[in-house]
Amino acid sequence: MDNNPVFVTRPSLAPLDEYVELLKGVWERGILTHDGPLVQQLEDELCKKLDIPGFMAVSNGTIALQSAIKGLALKGEVITTPFTWIATISAIKCEGCVPVFCDIDRGTLNIDPCKIEPLINERTVAVMPVHVFGNPCDVGAIENIAKKHDLKVIYDGAHAMGSTFKGKSLLGYGDITATSLNATKLLNTAEGGGCIAKSPAIREKLKRIRYFGYNGYREIVEEGFNGKMSELHAALGIVNLKYFDRVLADRKIKYNLYRDALSLISGIEFQAVKHGDQNYSCMPVVFESEEQLLKVEQALHGQNIYPRRYFYPSLNTLTNILEYRHCPVSEEVCKKVLCLPLYREISEEVIYRVVDCIRNSFAAKRKLDRNRKSSVSL
Ligand SMILES: Cc1ncc(COP(=O)(O)O)c(C=O)c1O
Structure with missing residues (x-):
């Protein structure tokens, strides 16, 4: 590997x-x-x-x-x-x-x-x-x-x-x-x-x-x-x-590899494309919670894989340079969006490594949640 x-x-x-x-x-x-x-x-x-x-x-x-x-x-x-x-x-x-x-x-x-x-x-x-x-x-x-x-x-x-x-x-x-x-x-x-x-x-x-x-x-x-x-x-x-057309076609294939594999994990959402056709320039995923995102990020870092939190924090909260205006959706969703590695040379093997890492950290969390529930009901 x-x-x-x-x-x-x-x-x-x-x-x-x-x-x-x-x-x-x-x-x-x-x-x-x-x-x-x-x-x-x-x-x-x-x-x-x-x-x-x-x-x-x-x-x-x-x-x-x-x-x-x-x-x-x-x-x-x-x-x-x-x-x-x-x-x-x-x-x-x-x-x-x-x-x-x-x-x-x-x-x-x-x-x-x-x-x-x-x-x-x-x-x-x-x-x-x-x-x-x-x-x-x-x-x-x-x-x-x-x-x-x-x-x-x-x-x-x-x-x-x-x-x-x-x-x-x-x-x-x-x-x-x-x-x-x-x-x-x-x-x-x-x-x-x-x-x-x-x-x-x-x-x-x-x-x-x-x-x-x-x-x-x-x-x-x-x-x-x-x-x-x-x-x-x-x-x-x-x-x-x-080489632009090739870059575009390649991104689409890799985006879809991720998407098909990640769709099998419940609790992950994707950006909705409703008003035209996107260019697959990024691979953003939306987690259930920031806690989940941080777990995934930590697990990926452990494997020498560095996704990015585009865009975090929500810019309306930068009160050191801007006036605050309430934007609840952006403030909430920005905590859950993580962009996964996506580029021309990324191999299928690495894509599946990223997916496995996410799947494992979801499984670990579910197990922990189950344990917590059963210890509360004891
Ligand atoms: C949404 C958005 N606007 C503007 C820019 C600025 O572009 P540049 O880095 O070429 O100045 C970026 C850079 O990535 C961006 O993501």
Whole structure:
């Protein structure tokens, strides 16, 4: 049995020689950054692949979110989910807006559209839902609410590359979708991200924001920052994109292996996928209790296997940096969600080792519960 540590993920990487081949051109041209030819090639290839009108590559997903907020000139309250990575919230705050937490749906783990409207007031400017673990939000319901209240929609699609809604790339929805291309994502450029905007004028504006607010190369016409992606990162994206379909297909097989095996253990639930097709980017499981989760986590650590508690704690409870707003579903469910190792090289043997470990810790707990009950009734 291989006893190397098993982490929650590993980056999907194309063969090294293909990457090196692209780097030769970088060395020849002497262009390392600044809307270089490889950045443009990556953007064009992503547009074709995803059938979207434009993809603006940036340095990371957090900057993609900030660019989106700046691009839409938002100032005010942004309704978002507490069950997400801190980047969603830090981007809102860094752009001078106020995050307002809306509770999530217990099944999908995404923002609950039914809970958005009561949070809307005269200060509300936008909704920023997250397609959590690549699971499509209820895009139709969210668009209806936004239209009714004249709000912008920015999707945090950090996890959503490869997910679809109504047969189209999920990244094409909302006024803008911001995605991440960091090392843990299905398509990675090591660090990176991108914005997909509906309006051509906003797409132009986003490009200016990416380059310090310059209009072309001479005049600063608005506020911006350095959001540029380098040629080295773009090169990695181009070679990795060639293998993207294989990565996606492989994840689906492995996700289903886990799911079929774990379904036989009562007390385990899965994220509900109701509004489109997910990309199997993560393997989240929902346990009966935090106690159960901690037992499983400890047992897996004992076998050199390291799942991750994405997303814990619920961000509305971070009162050192944010104002508390009650979100009971997120606060409860975040204690029970554990993401199991899932990546291209993970073997069936390791998947079954993870499943066996979970099954054994459930069996141990049931035995303990039975013993406790019988000692109480004595
Ligand atoms: C939901 C979510 N939003 C935003 C980000 C930020 O992306 P990046 O790490 O590329 O800045 C992440 C990162 O994983 C994320 O999980």
